[in-house]
Amino acid sequence: MYRFDREAYEKRVAWFRQARLGMFIHWGLYALPARGEWVRSNERMPLEDYQRYFDAFTAPDCDPRQWAQAAKAAGMRYMVFTAKHHDGFCLFDSKLTDYTSVHTPCHRDFVAEYVTAAREAGLKVGLYYSLLDWHHPDYPHFGDRYHPMRDDPRYSNENRDFSRYLDYLHGQVRELCTNYGKIDLMWFDFSYDNPDFPMRAETWRGGELVSMVRTLQPDILIDNRLEVSGEGGFGSLWTGDPGPCHGDFACPEQLIPPEGIRDRQGRDMVWEACITMNNNWGYTRDDGYFKPADMVIRKLVECVSKGGNLLLNVGPDGRGRIPRQSLEVLEKLGAWMAVNGESVYGCGKAELPKPEFGRFTRKGNRLYCHIYENSIGPLPILGIREEDVAEMRLLSTYAQVPIARSWVRSNYPDLVFADLGPDPVLPDPVDTVLEITLRR
């Protein structure tokens, strides 16, 4: 059985801490109704009514290479792809069911294509696997908290054998961990409470599941949703006494934790905020509420400044294309990352108070000032002293930035001011990054 070991843990999370930015991809049959990945549950849709999307799943424009290229160009270092979502539809060639993309009209194993594409692009490979399954006959239906047929007594659970579902779940995870080469990250989703049948780590035979995954893929990272669900705390890693199902990182959803996440002992935890670009994970025709690229850039910086990662979602449409609005955001993010990536990769908390002008990130003796708002006159950088400053430059051009000597700052002899020049408009109005090399 798997046992926690802090040294091994620190080693396996090292790449993840470096990466800071990843792409989440939610895609499946639900892209066709185009009302989000919860469509069956939200609309209490019976399986038979969902079948039309299976029969129409041709995905003519799906090219995982393009997804991977878009991610890479945006500065992302890893991807997480929904191998199976709650609807139970599998995007891989599973020997345990015919409810897979291989049996739809397109006859493709998208996990295989995705894994190859991600590796070719030099990205780490993550798979999302839903613990919930609204297709499997042995998964609780009536009375479950989320199942599409939860309110319909005709779907009673009398002849359902949950242990059969567990064999299936374990078997599929074994397939994913065996048939596709090295998998860097497994994103299980999620445990929850049913009134008389709580879906917890033990319910999924979580200890056994984790042991199998870690045996088949010794370096893999696992999220913490076997134990928790984005609600209900941060799991046993947080307590300082990690159980067999502990996650390697916390995964707050649609929220950036106000001050980062520390465990009970006050140690910084590894975390990743998963965030949609609009308001849905799966492709949604009527959701045009996309976050502007400027906002996404600053939110990435916010995550890093608090010691975490951003997993930014795209929901390819029914043809398999990433929506145009998402591609535009990714392009702008990529342009910014291309010159400012050093202030993101491998960076974390600066352990300085949040500055008025924006945010700090830090990596070793490099302090990055993310300037969103210019000052009148020279820019004060609170928390450091002049004798600590070896060099200052703009990250985007490496242009030297002098320490300001103007008389206007003379009443503050102990503060360091940067001289950003005569232009009141910042070179990059979204986030101008000033790199300060500290002597210690």
Ligand code: GLC
């Ligand atoms: C959720 C949702 C889901 C989504 C996921 C991403 O808990 O159930 O649809 O895939 O979180 O974080």
